[in-house]
Amino acid sequence: IGDGVEPEPVDPEIELMNVVLFSMPGAPILYYGDEIGMGDNIFLGDRNGVRTPMQWSPDRNAGFSRADPQRLYLPPIMDSVYGYEAVNVEAQTRDPSSLLNWMRRMLAVRRSSKAFGRGRLTFLNPGNRKILAYLREYGEETILCVANLGRSAQPVELDLAHYRSRVPLEMMGRTAFPPIGDLPYLLTLPACGFYWFRLATDIEVPYWHQKRFAPEERPVLVLFDGWTSFFRDRVVPWRIRMAEKLRAQFEADILPRYVASQRWYAAKGEPIKRAGLSDWVLWGPEQRSWLITLLQVEAASGQSAYFLPLALAWGDGDEEQIRAFTAATLARVRQQSQVGVLADAFADEAFCRALVAAIGAASVAACAHGKLRFTPTKAYAGLAGNAVAKLPMTRPKLQGSNTAVTLGERLFLKGYRQLRSGVNPEFEVGCFLTEVARFGNCVPVAGAIEYLAADGTPTSLALLQGFVQNQGDGWSYTVDYLERYLDSRLGAAAKAPADVHGAYLSLVHTLGTRTAELHQAFALRTGDPAFDPEPLEAGDLAGWKRRVHDDALATLALLQQHQARFAAPAQANARALLEQRERLLARIDACGMPAGACLRTRYHGDYHLGQVLVSSNDFVIIDFEGEPARPLAERRMKHSSLRDVAGMLRSFDYARWSAVLRDRYTEFDRARLAPHAHAWEREAREIFLRAYDEAARDSGLYASFADVKGLIELFERERALYELRYEIANRPAWINVPLQGVLTLCGLTPEL
DSSP: OTTSOOOOOOOHHHHHHHHHHHTSSSOOOOOTTTTTTOOOOTTSSTTGGGOSOOOOOSSGGGGSOOSOGGGSSSOOOOOTTTSTTTSOHHHHHHOTTSHHHHHHHHHHHHHTOTHHHHSEEEEOOOSSTTEEEEEEEETTEEEEEEEEOSSSOEEEEEOOGGGTTOEEEETTTTEEOOOOOSSOEEEEEOTTOEEEEEEESSSOOOTTOOOOOOGGGSOEEEOSBTBGGGOGGGSOGGGHHHHHHHHHHIIIIIHHHHHHTSTTOSSTTOOEEEEEEEEEEEESOTTSOEEEEEEEEEETTEEEEEEEEEEEEETTTOHHHHHHTGGGEEEEEEETTEEEEEEEGGGOHHHHHHHHHHHHTTOEEEOSSSEEEEEEOTTHHHHHTTOGGGSOEEOOSOOOSEEEEEETTTEEEEEEOEEOBSOOHHHHHHHIIIIISOOTTBOOEEEEEEEEOTTOOEEEEEEEEEOOOOSOBHHHHHHHHHHHHHHHHHSOOSOOOTTTTHHHHHHHHHHHHHHHHHHHHHTOOOSOTTTSOEEOOHHHHHHHHHHHHHHHHHHHHHHHHHGGGSOHHHHHHHHHHHHTHHHHHHHHHTOOOOOSOBEEBOOOSSOSGGGEEEOSSSEEEOOOSOOTTSOHHHHTSOBOTHHHHHHHHHHHHHHHHHHHTOTTSOHHHHHHHHHHHHHHHHHHHHHHHHHHHHHHTTSSSBSOTGGGHHHHHHHHHHHHHHHHHHHHHHOGGGTHHHHHHHHHHTTOOOOO
16 A cells, blocks of 8 residues: 555455345445445434445545534544544545445446346355355356355355356456366355356366366277387287287377367367377386377378377386376276276376486487487586486476476476477577577576487477576566556556556566567677578568568458457457558558668567566576467578567557456446556556667667667567467457557557
8 A cells, every 4th residue: 555554454244245235136226335334323313323424535524524523413433443534435545455446346347247137046056055156147148156154264066067168257357267067166265255257158268277087088908018019010920900900099099089188289179080100219218118109190170290208007006106197198008917007208207307317318219210319408417417316396287388397496398299390499599598698598408309300300309498486477477567556546546656667667677688688699690600690681671561561461351251250349449450451551661661780680589578487576588489370490580689679569568458458347447547558558668678779789780779660660560460360360359459459550549
């Protein structure tokens, strides 16, 4: 609190009473003063106790009247707890956590859905009778209300099987909960706690959610000779037919079923026809071996390659291992009297440790058609140390398109799942920054695992890096900061102080400096043709502008095709952008090109707030893979490093609109908060660009910052169009965020 006064805690029973009231049919009624919890003067007779003056401020007569206190018909409440000096509108307006501002937020959420006032009311009957649970349904919308009427924390199991696969979206904070399944939905509520959930069909499952299957659901594979049971050329002649049938079952049923259920499967929801082994090797010590496989996955959209190492665990003595494999199990296996499971080897600690040890030993393993190459960097010994076998191994809960494993606080092993042939920019750039440029604000690379095809073409399978302690990525840090700031401005009448963002902008200055230092590292001349900078030529500039022009036409065509899918505000903004097609193209053509000398260098390629880790009031830059949609060869091409600058500027804009467009805000709230968010973005941009120029001015990357202003504008438009295409293809619910950015770059005012 700005004035140093500790806010009075809101009575949880008052909150709960209002929650139930606000979620019931009809129009809720509040008697004046209830919104600030000012209480009654019970010592006044008749009904006069609820007719005392409204407590507007701590001034004389609670700000209700300037008359002498003796002349008032009824005196204001002067109780030390509920009196006007302690409880009043003026104080609670300034306090974001006050009952008044809480009431405003609750009413804003209620106004966001007609289901509260007009919908059908259906009570559920949970076993825990201290929990009140009911549904509010209106048209296609369903809202689940759950309230704990007890004075202590309570669990509850709700039968929501009718809404299977829907994602409960908590309406106050817009937080997505795990999807509803066939089993009773488990919730835990604190004393007098509550939830309002929208049971959504248009919200993505939380990215940290892992779909788990019971082992009984897995199919059974019958082996007869361990791993060799799958390979007809490795078994005795009379078992060839058995091996062929087992291999066919494995590739047509087991592998497609498992791969299609994984987060790292790129064609989400698209059924897999077949997942064949394109190459494989039986790898590891004799007492414990693993089957490292490369898969060729066939789906309706085409073929793609994946990396899937496999492990076996048998029930006789491996019960603990089998339990550890539960979430990574492909199938149950049986061989004579033995029973066990076949699982993804990345769930096996011994396998991950063996990979790290093989990198350190620079091992090579021959596959059926190619070979595996384990390559350490010069930094391996310092990063791994001498006790890799003793480091505790954990798998981060948040897994995405790759699989990550940490070993203590020393090493980070990332396994690539979807494979692309060619030199991996992340390994190549990481080695350059670690060993050559010695750039200290990136994650150091310890080594890599590559598959070399028969013709020598490399494909990266895994990357080993040093572990970096951090407080999360820059995107989460920024959005959380913005949400707190905007909430504080929601009830504030006064203008924000001039230095309100001082601490955050100090971090932004550091980010600008680190970005420039990264680009200076890329501008070093080392004799390596893959990294040595090259002069920017006029043909490059014309080609870049032509490409952005083509991107704009392709994006507008895609927008025209899909605009009917968007919500009302996004549809209006999409129409506005389509109508201003010529204006957009003219803005692209008007971007001035630099007159002075500039350099083309390697660069990050997909630079935004999610690609930097906040670490001890500094930043560590990560993930040098480049834009995933582009081919590897294109990601390795030299370009202007100012594309990274434009990407970060667009990320500030993305954070701004992501915070303002939250569903918890009404249109009125958004109109009030938009100028505050715009002012924040303007300051963040200015500080970032100033810090970048200060650090990069003498690097030779450009003649002067003023000379490349038009180039940054061109790259900002390019990035905004990319974001628009990405959201259309992947997250239509987010489409209004990039639409706001593109319209603003066109000089238009978008609808909130």
